[in-house]
Amino acid sequence: MANKKMAIIATKGTLDMAYPPFILGSTAAALGYDVQIFFTFYGLQLLRKDLSSVMISPLANPAMPMPVPMPVMVQMLPGMESMATMMMKQKLKKHGVASLEELRDLCLEADVKFVACQMTVDLFEFDKSEFIDNIEYGGAATFMSFAGDTDICLFV
Template identity: 65%
Template sequence: MPKKLAIIASKGTLDGAYPPFLLASTAAALGFEAKIFFTFYGLQLLNKELSLKVSPLGNPAMPMPVPVPSIVQVLPGLQGFATWMMKRKLKKKGVASVEQLREICIESGVELIACQMTVDLFDFKHEDFVDGISSGGAATFLEFASEADITLYI
Protein backbone atom coordinates (compact mmCIF):
# COMPACT_ATOMS: atom_id res chain seq x y z
CA MET A 1 0.00 0.00 0.00
CA PRO A 2 1.53 3.37 -1.00
CA LYS A 3 2.12 6.15 1.47
CA LYS A 4 -0.39 9.01 1.32
CA LEU A 5 0.19 12.78 1.27
CA ALA A 6 -2.70 15.19 1.89
CA ILE A 7 -2.17 18.92 1.31
CA ILE A 8 -4.52 21.84 1.91
CA ALA A 9 -3.60 24.77 -0.37
CA SER A 10 -5.12 28.04 0.82
CA LYS A 11 -2.84 30.68 -0.69
CA GLY A 12 -3.24 32.13 -4.16
CA THR A 13 0.08 33.95 -4.44
CA LEU A 14 3.12 33.16 -6.55
CA ASP A 15 5.20 32.23 -3.51
CA GLY A 16 2.29 30.27 -2.04
CA ALA A 17 1.83 28.24 -5.22
CA TYR A 18 5.18 26.48 -5.21
CA PRO A 19 5.05 24.46 -1.95
CA PRO A 20 1.91 22.39 -2.65
CA PHE A 21 2.85 21.61 -6.27
CA LEU A 22 6.51 20.86 -5.47
CA LEU A 23 5.68 18.63 -2.53
CA ALA A 24 2.87 16.77 -4.30
CA SER A 25 4.84 16.18 -7.52
CA THR A 26 7.83 14.96 -5.52
CA ALA A 27 5.61 12.68 -3.46
CA ALA A 28 4.07 11.24 -6.63
CA ALA A 29 7.56 10.61 -8.05
CA LEU A 30 8.38 8.72 -4.85
CA GLY A 31 5.28 6.54 -5.23
CA PHE A 32 2.95 8.33 -2.81
CA GLU A 33 -0.75 8.77 -3.42
CA ALA A 34 -1.11 12.55 -3.20
CA LYS A 35 -4.11 14.87 -3.09
CA ILE A 36 -4.24 18.66 -2.85
CA PHE A 37 -7.41 20.33 -1.57
CA PHE A 38 -7.63 23.91 -2.91
CA THR A 39 -9.71 26.16 -0.71
CA PHE A 40 -10.35 29.89 -0.42
CA TYR A 41 -7.57 31.84 -2.17
CA GLY A 42 -5.81 28.62 -3.11
CA LEU A 43 -8.48 28.10 -5.79
CA GLN A 44 -6.64 30.74 -7.85
CA LEU A 45 -3.99 28.08 -8.50
CA LEU A 46 -6.47 26.03 -10.53
CA ASN A 47 -7.38 28.78 -13.00
CA LYS A 48 -6.43 28.17 -16.63
CA GLU A 49 -4.97 31.66 -16.79
CA LEU A 50 -2.70 32.37 -13.85
CA SER A 51 -1.94 35.91 -12.77
CA LEU A 52 -0.14 35.20 -9.51
CA LYS A 53 1.59 37.95 -7.60
CA VAL A 54 3.98 38.12 -4.69
CA SER A 55 3.74 40.86 -2.10
CA PRO A 56 6.58 42.07 0.09
CA LEU A 57 4.00 43.77 2.31
CA GLY A 58 3.59 41.86 5.53
CA ASN A 59 6.30 39.41 4.52
CA PRO A 60 9.44 40.40 6.43
CA ALA A 61 11.18 37.18 5.40
CA MET A 62 11.12 38.07 1.71
CA PRO A 63 14.73 38.49 0.58
CA MET A 64 15.06 41.81 -1.21
CA PRO A 65 18.30 43.03 -2.78
CA VAL A 66 18.11 46.12 -0.58
CA PRO A 67 16.22 46.60 2.69
CA VAL A 68 12.80 48.09 2.00
CA PRO A 69 11.25 50.06 4.86
CA SER A 70 7.68 48.99 5.65
CA ILE A 71 6.21 52.36 4.65
CA VAL A 72 7.73 52.09 1.16
CA GLN A 73 6.06 48.70 0.64
CA VAL A 74 2.66 50.35 0.15
CA LEU A 75 3.82 52.38 -2.86
CA PRO A 76 2.04 51.60 -6.13
CA GLY A 77 4.03 49.31 -8.37
CA LEU A 78 6.09 47.62 -5.65
CA GLN A 79 4.02 44.44 -5.81
CA GLY A 80 4.57 44.27 -9.57
CA PHE A 81 8.27 44.84 -9.08
CA ALA A 82 8.50 42.16 -6.37
CA THR A 83 6.61 39.71 -8.63
CA TRP A 84 8.89 40.49 -11.57
CA MET A 85 11.97 40.00 -9.37
CA MET A 86 10.72 36.66 -8.06
CA LYS A 87 9.83 35.35 -11.53
CA ARG A 88 13.22 36.46 -12.84
CA LYS A 89 15.03 34.72 -9.99
CA LEU A 90 13.02 31.50 -10.44
CA LYS A 91 13.77 31.45 -14.16
CA LYS A 92 17.46 32.25 -13.63
CA LYS A 93 17.76 29.36 -11.18
CA GLY A 94 15.96 26.97 -13.55
CA VAL A 95 12.93 26.43 -11.36
CA ALA A 96 9.87 25.15 -13.20
CA SER A 97 6.93 27.51 -13.55
CA VAL A 98 3.77 27.05 -11.51
CA GLU A 99 1.96 26.00 -14.70
CA GLN A 100 4.61 23.35 -15.39
CA LEU A 101 4.49 22.01 -11.84
CA ARG A 102 0.71 21.89 -11.91
CA GLU A 103 0.81 19.93 -15.18
CA ILE A 104 3.40 17.54 -13.72
CA CYS A 105 1.07 16.93 -10.79
CA ILE A 106 -1.86 16.17 -13.08
CA GLU A 107 0.24 13.87 -15.29
CA SER A 108 1.64 12.11 -12.20
CA GLY A 109 -1.80 11.28 -10.86
CA VAL A 110 -1.94 13.84 -8.05
CA GLU A 111 -5.61 14.55 -7.43
CA LEU A 112 -6.33 18.29 -7.45
CA ILE A 113 -9.58 18.94 -5.59
CA ALA A 114 -11.46 22.25 -5.81
CA CYS A 115 -13.34 22.96 -2.58
CA GLN A 116 -16.96 23.07 -3.72
CA MET A 117 -18.04 25.37 -0.89
CA THR A 118 -15.38 27.92 -1.91
CA VAL A 119 -16.28 27.57 -5.60
CA ASP A 120 -19.88 28.43 -4.68
CA LEU A 121 -18.89 31.16 -2.21
CA PHE A 122 -16.77 33.10 -4.71
CA ASP A 123 -18.90 32.27 -7.78
CA PHE A 124 -16.09 30.45 -9.58
CA LYS A 125 -16.93 28.62 -12.78
CA HIS A 126 -15.54 25.12 -13.33
CA GLU A 127 -14.84 25.99 -16.97
CA ASP A 128 -12.30 28.58 -15.73
CA PHE A 129 -10.25 25.79 -14.11
CA VAL A 130 -7.71 23.57 -15.84
CA ASP A 131 -8.85 20.17 -17.02
CA GLY A 132 -8.14 17.17 -14.86
CA ILE A 133 -9.31 18.44 -11.49
CA SER A 134 -12.07 17.14 -9.28
CA SER A 135 -14.48 18.84 -6.94
CA GLY A 136 -15.46 17.96 -3.42
CA GLY A 137 -16.21 19.20 0.02
CA ALA A 138 -14.31 19.09 3.26
CA ALA A 139 -15.73 15.67 4.13
CA THR A 140 -14.38 14.23 0.88
CA PHE A 141 -10.90 15.52 1.62
CA LEU A 142 -10.97 14.63 5.32
CA GLU A 143 -11.78 11.02 4.49
CA PHE A 144 -8.48 10.81 2.58
CA ALA A 145 -6.55 12.98 5.06
CA SER A 146 -7.64 10.80 8.00
CA GLU A 147 -5.73 7.92 6.42
CA ALA A 148 -2.78 9.98 5.16
CA ASP A 149 0.74 9.42 6.42
CA ILE A 150 1.45 13.13 6.01
CA THR A 151 -1.03 16.02 6.09
CA LEU A 152 0.11 19.58 5.40
CA TYR A 153 -1.65 22.94 5.53
CA ILE A 154 -0.03 25.46 3.21
Template identity: 55%
Template sequence: MAETKKLAIIASQGTLDWAYPPFILASTAAAMDMEAVVFFTFYGLPLLKKEIDAKVAPHTNPAMPMKMPFGSKDFQSINWPVPNIISGNIPGFDSMATSLMKETFKKKGVATVEQLREMCQEAGVRFIACQMTMEVFGFSKDEFIDGVEYGGAATFLEYAADADISLFI
Protein backbone atom coordinates (compact mmCIF):
# COMPACT_ATOMS: atom_id res chain seq x y z
CA MET A 1 0.00 0.00 0.00
CA ALA A 2 0.97 3.59 -0.55
CA GLU A 3 1.88 5.78 2.37
CA THR A 4 -0.77 6.40 5.03
CA LYS A 5 -3.48 8.80 3.94
CA LYS A 6 -4.47 11.59 6.28
CA LEU A 7 -7.89 13.04 7.00
CA ALA A 8 -8.34 16.43 8.68
CA ILE A 9 -11.78 17.53 9.84
CA ILE A 10 -12.99 20.71 11.48
CA ALA A 11 -16.19 20.04 13.46
CA SER A 12 -17.93 23.37 13.94
CA GLN A 13 -21.55 22.34 14.52
CA GLY A 14 -23.09 20.93 17.67
CA THR A 15 -26.61 19.83 16.73
CA LEU A 16 -27.38 16.11 16.69
CA ASP A 17 -27.63 15.92 12.90
CA TRP A 18 -24.28 17.66 12.41
CA ALA A 19 -22.63 15.71 15.20
CA TYR A 20 -22.69 12.57 13.06
CA PRO A 21 -20.58 13.37 9.98
CA PRO A 22 -17.27 14.10 11.75
CA PHE A 23 -17.44 10.94 13.86
CA ILE A 24 -18.68 8.74 10.99
CA LEU A 25 -15.95 9.92 8.65
CA ALA A 26 -13.15 9.87 11.20
CA SER A 27 -13.99 6.38 12.49
CA THR A 28 -14.34 5.03 8.95
CA ALA A 29 -11.07 6.65 7.89
CA ALA A 30 -9.34 4.90 10.78
CA ALA A 31 -10.96 1.62 9.73
CA MET A 32 -9.52 2.24 6.26
CA ASP A 33 -6.03 2.54 7.74
CA MET A 34 -5.94 6.32 7.46
CA GLU A 35 -4.80 8.78 10.07
CA ALA A 36 -7.55 11.12 11.24
CA VAL A 37 -7.69 14.30 13.27
CA VAL A 38 -10.87 16.14 14.26
CA PHE A 39 -10.54 19.73 15.42
CA PHE A 40 -13.55 20.80 17.49
CA THR A 41 -14.30 24.49 17.41
CA PHE A 42 -17.17 26.87 18.15
CA TYR A 43 -20.46 24.94 18.43
CA GLY A 44 -18.68 21.69 17.67
CA LEU A 45 -16.74 21.88 20.92
CA PRO A 46 -19.54 20.49 23.16
CA LEU A 47 -19.30 17.22 21.21
CA LEU A 48 -16.29 16.49 23.43
CA LYS A 49 -18.30 16.75 26.64
CA LYS A 50 -18.59 13.56 28.68
CA GLU A 51 -22.35 13.58 28.15
CA ILE A 52 -23.35 14.69 24.67
CA ASP A 53 -26.61 16.63 24.89
CA ALA A 54 -26.89 17.51 21.21
CA LYS A 55 -30.39 18.15 19.86
CA VAL A 56 -31.94 18.89 16.50
CA ALA A 57 -33.81 22.12 15.84
CA PRO A 58 -36.27 21.48 12.99
CA HIS A 59 -37.16 25.17 12.53
CA THR A 60 -33.58 25.89 11.48
CA ASN A 61 -33.59 22.96 9.03
CA PRO A 62 -36.45 23.58 6.59
CA ALA A 63 -35.49 20.55 4.48
CA MET A 64 -35.41 18.14 7.40
CA PRO A 65 -37.96 15.34 6.94
CA MET A 66 -40.39 15.10 9.84
CA LYS A 67 -41.20 11.41 9.97
CA MET A 68 -42.32 8.99 12.65
CA PRO A 69 -40.13 6.06 13.72
CA PHE A 70 -43.11 3.80 14.48
CA GLY A 71 -46.28 2.52 12.83
CA SER A 72 -46.77 0.91 9.43
CA LYS A 73 -44.34 1.50 6.59
CA ASP A 74 -46.83 3.85 4.92
CA PHE A 75 -47.29 5.81 8.12
CA GLN A 76 -43.52 6.06 8.60
CA SER A 77 -43.09 7.43 5.10
CA ILE A 78 -45.39 10.41 5.73
CA ASN A 79 -43.46 13.67 5.83
CA TRP A 80 -45.42 15.74 8.35
CA PRO A 81 -45.83 19.34 7.29
CA VAL A 82 -44.92 21.27 10.44
CA PRO A 83 -44.86 25.04 9.88
CA ASN A 84 -41.95 26.94 11.40
CA ILE A 85 -44.32 28.98 13.52
CA ILE A 86 -45.11 25.74 15.36
CA SER A 87 -41.71 24.03 15.37
CA GLY A 88 -39.99 27.25 16.42
CA ASN A 89 -42.42 28.27 19.14
CA ILE A 90 -43.87 25.25 20.87
CA PRO A 91 -41.83 24.55 24.01
CA GLY A 92 -40.28 21.11 23.89
CA PHE A 93 -40.61 20.73 20.12
CA ASP A 94 -36.85 20.35 19.66
CA SER A 95 -36.69 17.73 22.42
CA MET A 96 -39.51 15.82 20.78
CA ALA A 97 -37.86 15.99 17.35
CA THR A 98 -34.58 14.91 18.96
CA SER A 99 -36.14 11.82 20.54
CA LEU A 100 -37.83 10.95 17.26
CA MET A 101 -34.53 11.22 15.40
CA LYS A 102 -32.69 9.14 18.01
CA GLU A 103 -35.43 6.51 17.89
CA THR A 104 -35.30 6.39 14.10
CA PHE A 105 -31.52 6.02 14.12
CA LYS A 106 -31.74 3.26 16.69
CA LYS A 107 -34.35 1.36 14.68
CA LYS A 108 -32.27 1.70 11.52
CA GLY A 109 -29.18 0.29 13.22
CA VAL A 110 -27.25 3.56 13.21
CA ALA A 111 -24.72 3.92 16.02
CA THR A 112 -25.16 6.67 18.59
CA VAL A 113 -22.84 9.65 18.47
CA GLU A 114 -21.30 8.48 21.75
CA GLN A 115 -20.57 5.01 20.29
CA LEU A 116 -18.97 6.46 17.18
CA ARG A 117 -16.89 8.84 19.28
CA GLU A 118 -15.68 5.94 21.40
CA MET A 119 -14.84 3.88 18.30
CA CYS A 120 -12.87 6.85 16.95
CA GLN A 121 -10.78 6.99 20.10
CA GLU A 122 -10.26 3.22 20.17
CA ALA A 123 -9.02 3.39 16.58
CA GLY A 124 -6.55 6.16 17.34
CA VAL A 125 -8.38 9.17 15.89
CA ARG A 126 -6.97 12.34 17.48
CA PHE A 127 -9.39 14.90 18.90
CA ILE A 128 -8.20 18.49 19.29
CA ALA A 129 -10.27 20.98 21.26
CA CYS A 130 -10.05 24.63 20.24
CA GLN A 131 -8.50 26.40 23.20
CA MET A 132 -9.89 29.79 22.18
CA THR A 133 -13.47 28.46 22.02
CA MET A 134 -13.00 26.98 25.48
CA GLU A 135 -12.09 30.39 26.85
CA VAL A 136 -14.89 32.17 24.96
CA PHE A 137 -17.68 29.78 25.94
CA GLY A 138 -16.31 28.97 29.37
CA PHE A 139 -15.56 25.27 29.10
CA SER A 140 -13.07 23.52 31.33
CA LYS A 141 -11.04 20.41 30.55
CA ASP A 142 -12.70 18.36 33.28
CA GLU A 143 -16.01 18.59 31.38
CA PHE A 144 -14.48 16.75 28.45
CA ILE A 145 -13.69 13.11 27.80
CA ASP A 146 -10.15 11.86 28.35
CA GLY A 147 -7.63 11.75 25.56
CA VAL A 148 -8.40 15.16 24.08
CA GLU A 149 -5.56 17.41 22.93
CA TYR A 150 -5.80 21.17 23.16
CA GLY A 151 -4.64 23.68 20.60
CA GLY A 152 -5.47 26.40 18.16
CA ALA A 153 -5.55 27.15 14.46
CA ALA A 154 -1.82 26.58 14.06
CA THR A 155 -2.04 23.14 15.70
CA PHE A 156 -4.73 22.10 13.24
CA LEU A 157 -3.03 23.62 10.22
CA GLU A 158 0.29 21.99 10.96
CA TYR A 159 -1.44 18.62 10.60
CA ALA A 160 -3.78 19.69 7.79
CA ALA A 161 -0.87 20.95 5.69
CA ASP A 162 0.06 17.31 5.07
CA ALA A 163 -3.50 15.96 4.93
CA ASP A 164 -4.90 14.32 1.81
CA ILE A 165 -8.49 15.13 2.72
CA SER A 166 -9.55 18.27 4.61
CA LEU A 167 -13.17 18.89 5.52
CA PHE A 168 -14.95 21.74 7.25
CA ILE A 169 -18.15 20.47 8.79
Protein backbone atom coordinates (compact mmCIF):
# COMPACT_ATOMS: atom_id res chain seq x y z
CA MET A 1 0.00 0.00 0.00
CA ALA A 2 1.31 3.45 -0.87
CA ASN A 3 2.18 5.75 2.00
CA LYS A 4 -0.28 8.40 3.09
CA LYS A 5 0.71 11.94 2.17
CA MET A 6 0.58 15.31 3.86
CA ALA A 7 1.31 18.74 2.42
CA ILE A 8 1.71 21.95 4.41
CA ILE A 9 2.02 25.53 3.23
CA ALA A 10 4.10 27.51 5.74
CA THR A 11 3.50 31.23 5.33
CA LYS A 12 4.53 32.68 8.70
CA GLY A 13 7.98 33.50 9.94
CA THR A 14 7.45 34.14 13.64
CA LEU A 15 8.63 31.83 16.41
CA ASP A 16 5.14 30.76 17.44
CA MET A 17 3.93 30.07 13.91
CA ALA A 18 7.13 28.28 12.97
CA TYR A 19 6.31 25.37 15.25
CA PRO A 20 3.17 23.86 13.67
CA PRO A 21 4.70 22.98 10.28
CA PHE A 22 7.77 21.37 11.84
CA ILE A 23 5.84 19.57 14.60
CA LEU A 24 3.22 18.20 12.22
CA GLY A 25 5.79 17.44 9.54
CA SER A 26 8.10 15.45 11.82
CA THR A 27 5.19 13.62 13.44
CA ALA A 28 3.54 12.70 10.17
CA ALA A 29 6.86 11.40 8.88
CA ALA A 30 7.21 9.29 12.05
CA LEU A 31 3.77 7.87 11.32
CA GLY A 32 4.85 6.86 7.85
CA TYR A 33 3.51 9.75 5.81
CA ASP A 34 5.32 11.23 2.83
CA VAL A 35 5.51 14.90 3.75
CA GLN A 36 6.18 18.03 1.77
CA ILE A 37 6.28 21.56 3.21
CA PHE A 38 6.03 24.51 0.85
CA PHE A 39 7.57 27.66 2.34
CA THR A 40 6.29 30.91 0.94
CA PHE A 41 6.33 34.58 1.89
CA TYR A 42 7.46 34.97 5.52
CA GLY A 43 7.61 31.21 5.91
CA LEU A 44 10.86 31.32 3.95
CA GLN A 45 12.58 32.68 7.05
CA LEU A 46 12.23 29.19 8.50
CA LEU A 47 14.68 27.84 5.93
CA ARG A 48 17.54 30.11 6.95
CA LYS A 49 20.66 28.39 8.24
CA ASP A 50 20.57 30.84 11.11
CA LEU A 51 17.16 30.92 12.76
CA SER A 52 18.04 33.56 15.34
CA SER A 53 16.03 36.18 13.44
CA VAL A 54 12.85 34.16 13.96
CA MET A 55 11.19 36.03 16.80
CA ILE A 56 7.92 36.48 18.63
CA SER A 57 6.27 39.78 19.42
CA PRO A 58 3.60 40.52 22.00
CA LEU A 59 2.65 43.50 19.84
CA ALA A 60 -0.67 42.98 18.05
CA ASN A 61 -0.72 39.56 19.65
CA PRO A 62 -3.21 40.01 22.50
CA ALA A 63 -3.66 36.25 22.99
CA MET A 64 -0.04 35.81 24.03
CA PRO A 65 0.08 34.99 27.76
CA MET A 66 2.24 37.56 29.56
CA PRO A 67 3.73 37.26 33.05
CA VAL A 68 2.45 40.76 33.81
CA PRO A 69 -0.12 42.84 31.92
CA MET A 70 1.75 45.02 29.46
CA PRO A 71 0.25 48.07 27.77
CA VAL A 72 0.74 48.32 24.01
CA MET A 73 2.76 51.51 24.54
CA VAL A 74 5.30 49.50 26.53
CA GLN A 75 5.36 46.65 24.01
CA MET A 76 6.51 49.16 21.40
CA LEU A 77 9.71 50.01 23.24
CA PRO A 78 13.02 48.98 21.66
CA GLY A 79 14.24 45.58 22.78
CA MET A 80 10.81 44.26 23.78
CA GLU A 81 10.71 41.85 20.86
CA SER A 82 14.11 40.40 21.72
CA MET A 83 13.10 40.11 25.35
CA ALA A 84 9.80 38.38 24.52
CA THR A 85 11.66 36.00 22.20
CA MET A 86 14.26 35.18 24.85
CA MET A 87 11.56 34.55 27.45
CA MET A 88 9.57 32.36 25.07
CA LYS A 89 12.63 30.30 24.18
CA GLN A 90 13.41 29.81 27.88
CA LYS A 91 9.84 28.71 28.49
CA LEU A 92 9.93 26.26 25.58
CA LYS A 93 13.18 24.79 26.84
CA LYS A 94 11.91 24.47 30.40
CA HIS A 95 8.92 22.49 29.17
CA GLY A 96 11.01 20.14 27.07
CA VAL A 97 9.76 21.52 23.76
CA ALA A 98 12.34 21.05 21.04
CA SER A 99 14.03 24.04 19.44
CA LEU A 100 13.07 24.94 15.88
CA GLU A 101 16.49 23.81 14.72
CA GLU A 102 16.02 20.39 16.29
CA LEU A 103 12.54 19.91 14.85
CA ARG A 104 13.71 21.04 11.43
CA ASP A 105 16.60 18.57 11.59
CA LEU A 106 14.20 15.79 12.61
CA CYS A 107 12.07 16.63 9.56
CA LEU A 108 15.06 16.49 7.24
CA GLU A 109 16.30 13.25 8.80
CA ALA A 110 12.87 11.74 8.17
CA ASP A 111 12.97 12.82 4.51
CA VAL A 112 10.37 15.56 4.80
CA LYS A 113 10.73 17.50 1.58
CA PHE A 114 11.16 21.27 1.83
CA VAL A 115 10.18 23.39 -1.15
CA ALA A 116 10.96 27.11 -1.18
CA CYS A 117 8.79 29.49 -3.19
CA GLN A 118 10.95 30.82 -6.01
CA MET A 119 8.71 33.84 -6.52
CA THR A 120 9.13 34.96 -2.89
CA VAL A 121 12.90 34.45 -3.07
CA ASP A 122 12.97 36.80 -6.06
CA LEU A 123 10.45 39.22 -4.58
CA PHE A 124 12.36 39.78 -1.36
CA GLU A 125 15.72 39.36 -3.09
CA PHE A 126 16.76 36.65 -0.67
CA ASP A 127 20.23 35.19 -0.99
CA LYS A 128 19.88 31.44 -1.52
CA SER A 129 23.23 30.87 0.16
CA GLU A 130 21.57 31.89 3.45
CA PHE A 131 19.17 28.96 3.21
CA ILE A 132 19.89 25.42 4.30
CA ASP A 133 20.94 22.86 1.73
CA ASN A 134 18.67 20.05 0.55
CA ILE A 135 15.75 22.25 -0.37
CA GLU A 136 14.08 22.57 -3.73
CA TYR A 137 12.75 25.69 -5.37
CA GLY A 138 9.40 25.79 -7.10
CA GLY A 139 6.11 27.54 -7.57
CA ALA A 140 2.41 26.98 -7.06
CA ALA A 141 2.17 24.32 -9.76
CA THR A 142 5.03 22.40 -8.14
CA PHE A 143 3.08 22.40 -4.89
CA MET A 144 -0.12 21.22 -6.58
CA SER A 145 1.59 18.26 -8.17
CA PHE A 146 2.19 16.86 -4.68
CA ALA A 147 -0.75 18.43 -2.83
CA GLY A 148 -3.32 17.19 -5.34
CA ASP A 149 -2.68 13.66 -4.20
CA THR A 150 -2.51 14.13 -0.41
CA ASP A 151 -4.61 12.86 2.47
CA ILE A 152 -3.95 15.95 4.60
CA CYS A 153 -3.28 19.43 3.28
CA LEU A 154 -2.77 22.37 5.63
CA PHE A 155 -2.19 26.10 5.36
CA VAL A 156 -0.24 27.57 8.25
